Amino acid sequence: MTADRVAGRTALVTGAGNGLGRAIAHALSAAGVRVILAGRTAAKLEQVAGELRDAPAGVRTAVCDTAQPGAVDALRRDLSDEDVSILVNNAGIAGPVRELVDVEPDEWDEVFAVNVRGVYLMCRAFLPAMIAHRAGDVINVASVSGKRPLARRTPYTASKMAVLGLTLTLAHEVGEHGVLVNCLSPGPVAGPRMERNFRLEAERTGMTYAEAEQAFVSRAALQRMVTEEEVGAAALAILRMPGMTGADIDLSGGMIGR
Template sequence: MTAPDRPAIPADRPAFPGDRVAGRTAVVTGAGNGLGRAITLALVARGARVVAVGRNRERLDAVAADADGLAGGVRVAAADVSDPASVAALTGDLADETVEILVNNAGIPGPVAALVDIAPDEWDEVFATNVRGIYLMCRAFLPGMVERGAGDVINLASVSGKRPLTRRTPYTASKMAVIGLTTTLAYEVGPAGVSVNCLSPGPVQGPRMTRNFTLEAERTGKTYAEAEEAFVSRAALHRMLTAEEVAAAVVAMLHMPGLCAADIDLSAGMVAR
């Protein structure tokens, strides 16, 4: 993929436009629940047209219903980002869309076990969604951005990719891979005017963390409250994030036109290294 000459900014247009969301089309993966749902609703509320992508059509339809009446609009597209054929079909279905923003949020937590007890299929499943999914989606939608000389890609990683997280090696390894993918890809397409960045959230309130605390309590003999406290006590704000805070960070990153090849920690002050 050859980067074209960067188009000149017209004299009557400011170099740093105030709104970099309204009127643009964004694809958000893993949009059916959790962070993907929150990111979709935040972008729509600010006037973006969002293509909500996920494996569960019913959940995607529910998100679209929640977005009804907001400034932008939602188009639902069922796809499995880990499957090349499914992503190719998605690309064909969206041939009529000019995708200007790609938010690669889809991910799975994977097993909670010692590395020696993790089966190769379990390891591969985590990397197929968390890393290959980003590769396939970027491979599908970056050419159009490069050709137009503009675009934004935000990949969701995790602070867990940068510090020890016991019994979670597939997840943490996959998230560090996302960071490496992001920074290298940014240098490939940056000269064409496409910004690629990474957002690394800390623990977010929701079913996933409830599951983790439950398993940790069972493993250690602690109460659920003790397992949760041991975790959140590492954060300066002494709490977890909300999905809405992560979504707000995505919107903020899109309004930072000089941001490229960055990995931003959003962790309520949890030490990442």
């Protein structure tokens, strides 16, 4: 392992076909990491891979639905020739935007399958090799929504709180084996998902889109959303902190404190 703990290693990033997964993959690749892009849609993965083709450390794609045990087991077998020492569990879905009493059980189950069971299955599949090598890093992407109320988003909020609990406990389970497990909790990230949320909120309340956005952003100390590039940089920073495990890194522009 190199002095900066990053260059020369191999990272597996889930949900890597767009958004935060894409940004994290770009940040790691630029730091000299070989990146394996995992996700459910081959075309999106190949698009990101095309952006990283010239990276010296290389890039690879792997189609996988991380919520499905069989798919994750197949992924582990397919990557048996790779020394995955960094696992970034980023895959997730937003779920319904409704009052809890209007959320259907299958909607609730889908959010937890992707956002929580997927993290468990990926850790279960790829931690044994890290434990055997007595080295490795797991970054679970949670959300500030797991630490503060977010009206009409109960399934999502509850799932992200579960990821926080999973991270803290797992860090204590594998710490003696030299494996670090941390959480990265972004606040609202500028992009299509938040644009969707602002449209829905404007429709629900009668506000304009701009008013709905401002009402949300005003909760942050920086009075803005964070960017995908800032999330990628934060993931890289976590990997460069060898004494940190069981931590939850808030990246919300100060939203969690208000």
